[in-house]
Amino acid sequence: MASIVTARRLQKRYGRFEAVRSIDFDVEEGRCFAFLGPNGAGKSSTIRMICCQSPISSGTLTVFGEPADPHAIRIKRQMGVVAQEDYLDRELTVEENLVLHGRFYGLSGGEARERGRELLTFMQLDTKSHNRVKELSGGMRRRLVIARGLIGRPRLLVLDEPTTGLDPQARLLVWTRLRELRQSGVTLIVTTHYMEEAARLADHVVVMDQGRILEAGSPSELVERIAGREAVDVWGLDEAVVTNHIGSLGRVQARGDSLAVLTNRAEAVVNLLNTGPMRPERMQVRPASLEDVFLLLTGKDLRE
Numbered sequence: 001m002a003s004i005v006t007a008r009r010l011q012k013r014y015g016r017f018e019a020v021r022s023i024d025f026d027v028e029e030g031r032c033f034a035f036l037g038p039n040g041a042g043k044s045s046t047i048r049m050i051c052c053q054s055p056i057s058s059g060t061l062t063v064f065g066e067p068a069d070p071h072a073i074r075i076k077r078q079m080g081v082v083a084q085e086d087y088l089d090r091e092l093t094v095e096e097n098l099v100l101h102g103r104f105y106g107l108s109g110g111e112a113r114e115r116g117r118e119l120l121t122f123m124q125l126d127t128k129s130h131n132r133v134k135e136l137s138g139g140m141r142r143r144l145v146i147a148r149g150l151i152g153r154p155r156l157l158v159l160d161e162p163t164t165g166l167d168p169q170a171r172l173l174v175w176t177r178l179r180e181l182r183q184s185g186v187t188l189i190v191t192t193h194y195m196e197e198a199a200r201l202a203d204h205v206v207v208m209d210q211g212r213i214l215e216a217g218s219p220s221e222l223v224e225r226i227a228g229r230e231a232v233d234v235w236g237l238d239e240a241v242v243t244n245h246i247g248s249l250g251r252v253q254a255r256g257d258s259l260a261v262l263t264n265r266a267e268a269v270v271n272l273l274n275t276g277p278m279r280p281e282r283m284q285v286r287p288a289s290l291e292d293v294f295l296l297l298t299g300k301d302l303r304e
């Protein structure tokens, strides 16, 4: 499979601060690639370099075989961008925003209006086309930004937290649309804080923290390798007590008001804790998930 984006020892510095620290990755054409990581991990910094919005500091980064650079107009014309901030013109209507954006991709006013209508239908915004952007709700604006990212029929669509702030229905709509795009051959690069979103959409995931890539793989492979098969959530017991008690049956991690025991033998863990000297208030067995992988790799503490 051909790589559409290739990064080698890629770095981003802001002054002396290193936001992206020598990362390597390859995005294969036609796939969905996800960057996960806590706040400040360097996801948006990486995305902005891929989108040719900010220059790389060192290493190499190619998109469609060409070096990514803010002047790389040929790259930009084949790419749709859904940035973390929306950059919509609030005084203009929904349609005007789309038409204006279409110009950049070389569409005439008529072509952009027609394509805009299709996209508003695609994102279930057709009734809003003559409203000013300032009259839209936050979720509608987000859907408009996704529609706008598609106006130039991009070969590569890059989305930085596309569903942040969307209600569950809108999120399902976006997932459906992104899957359709991927099936039609569009390559997707996304960042998200919703692990379910990454698990559903992505073929390949990288987990970043403090500018470095910690792990990479398919969602199911990462879950199996890092978290194991199952998790037992435990309420009402101390981390040290559970750790001592279960020994080598699993790995324990504190999770706010509960503990998670990652294990391949959930039944044995439950039996052991139910017959121990101190009983839990409550337990729940569930399949291990990408959320467990994320928390195991990046820890449970908040980033500054």
Ligand SMILES: Nc1ncnc2c1ncn2[C@@H]1O[C@H](COP(=O)(O)OP(=O)(O)OP(=O)(O)O)[C@@H](O)[C@H]1O
Pocket (backbone or CB within 6 Å): 014, 017, 019, 037, 038, 039, 040, 041, 042, 043, 044, 045, 046, 084
């Ligand atoms: N323009 C900038 N100037 C200086 N520092 C910056 C700039 N943009 C980002 N940073 C810093 O770089 C680091 C990475 O930021 P980045 O926005 O890439 O993180 P992120 O992974 O996208 O986080 P989030 O999940 O919160 O969106 C942070 O410490 C941030 O403060």
Ligand SMILES: [Mg+2]
Pocket (backbone or CB within 6 Å): 043, 044, 045, 084, 160
């Ligand atoms: Mg970000």
